[in-house]
Amino acid sequence: MPVSQPGDIPSPYRLPDEIRRLKRERGAVLLAHYYQDSEIQELADELGDSLQLSQAAARTEAPVIVFAGVHFMAEVAKILNPDRLVVLPDLEAGCSLADSCPADAFRAWRARYPGHVAVSYINCSAEVKALSDVVCTSSNAETIVQNLPPGRGILFGPDRHLGAWVARRTGRDLVLWDGACVVHEQFSEREVVKLKVRHPEAELVAHPECGAGLLAHADFVGSTTALLRRVQESPARTFIVATEEGILHQMRKAAPGKTLLAAPGSEGCACNVCPHMKRNTLEKLYLCLRDLSPRIELPEPVRLGAHAALERMFELGRAQVHAA
Ligand code: 13P
Numbered sequence: 101m102p103v104s105q106p107g108d109i110p111s112p113y114r115l116p117d118e119i120r121r122l123k124r125e126r127g128a129v130l131l132a133h134y135y136q137d138s139e140i141q142e143l144a145d146e147l148g149d150s151l152q153l154s155q156a157a158a159r160t161e162a163p164v165i166v167f168a169g170v171h172f173m174a175e176v177a178k179i180l181n182p183d184r185l186v187v188l189p190d191l192e193a194g195c196s197l198a199d200s201c202p203a204d205a206f207r208a209w210r211a212r213y214p215g216h217v218a219v220s221y222i223n224c225s226a227e228v229k230a231l232s233d234v235v236c237t238s239s240n241a242e243t244i245v246q247n248l249p250p251g252r253g254i255l256f257g258p259d260r261h262l263g264a265w266v267a268r269r270t271g272r273d274l275v276l277w278d279g280a281c282v283v284h285e286q287f288s289e290r291e292v293v294k295l296k297v298r299h300p301e302a303e304l305v306a307h308p309e310c311g312a313g314l315l316a317h318a319d320f321v322g323s324t325t326a327l328l329r330r331v332q333e334s335p336a337r338t339f340i341v342a343t344e345e346g347i348l349h350q351m352r353k354a355a356p357g358k359t360l361l362a363a364p365g366s367e368g369c370a371c372n373v374c375p376h377m378k379r380n381t382l383e384k385l386y387l388c389l390r391d392l393s394p395r396i397e398l399p400e401p402v403r404l405g406a407h408a409a410l411e412r413m414f415e416l417g418r419a420q421v422h423a424a
């Protein structure tokens with residue numbers, strides 16, 4: 101029996117078809133991050149991690165970009181496509197990392213380190229990108245830092261865990277902004293070790309936003325896409341997955357026979373669910389396609405500054421690693 105909805109929102113059973121219809125009518129492309137609910141992932145034209153989605157945003161010719169992700173991701177799509185309409189199902193879909201790094205505080209921090217290169221994780225506002233020399237994602241942070249001129253001081257923000265991981269991997273000294281992801285920081289090293297003891301055959305795969313204590317036990321560390329590939333390609337049959345639970349949907353599809361155990365937080369909290377990513381729902385996706393709202397708008401000077409730092413990311417991410 102169809103469930104009736106308030107107003108003129110179609111019933112949940114009809115929503116996927118209505119969203120497909122609106123996408124066609126609007127000529128819209130739907131870009132979705134792996135941390136979205138599985139029903140949103142199933143409707144996406146392009147599904148990926150932050151780097152893949154920014155590349156998809158740079159490529160698209162669609163007049164309307166619907167971004168099923170968080171605010172900074174939709175901003176990246178707008179920075180790269182000033183003449184296209186970019187909509188986000190819920191404007192309040194933020195990110196604890198971006199929130200930890202207000203532009204004024206970042207500007208003052210930068211000013212304390214003259215001559216340093218400022219590398220900003222893509223999980224920050226357009227204003228902070230505009231104040232940075234280069235942006236990175238978890239897929240290319242290591243390559244980008246390796247490609248910076250040797251001997252040059254480096255500021256890295258806003259994720260101190262990703263920054264510390266990159267410093268360990270590259271041997272470079274990074275001055276770190278004190279931010280963290282509310283999801284990845286919550287995984288409990290103690291509980292994860294208990295799970296590893298119970299499943300000695302399991303591989304622990306972890307996102308570099310996790311703390312150093314947990315990463316020290318990981319068999320593989322990488323971006324969301326790298327973790328997905330690892331689960332597909334590794335000969336192991338069981339995995340403990342230390343990242344947001346949305347990725348499990350694609351992991352199950354890509355590696356159907358394998359056992360996936362979500363990494364636990366302390367005292368059984370549901371901390372592997374990003375509350376910001378999950379603000380987007382099918383209803384809000386439908387409404388945003390129907391009303392072409394809420395839209396992402398940016399002041400042009402901010403957009404231009406952020407664009408330069410993103411272009412530098414595409415350039416340095418492609419370049420050969422600097423021979424130090
Ligand atoms: P990815 O770069 O792996 O997509 O990570 C983005 C993110 O927000 C992780 O929490």
Ligand code: SF4
Pocket residue numbers: 170194195196197223281282283284309344374375376377
């Ligand atoms: Fe931000 Fe963490 Fe959510 Fe990723 S998982 S969007 S870093 S709060």
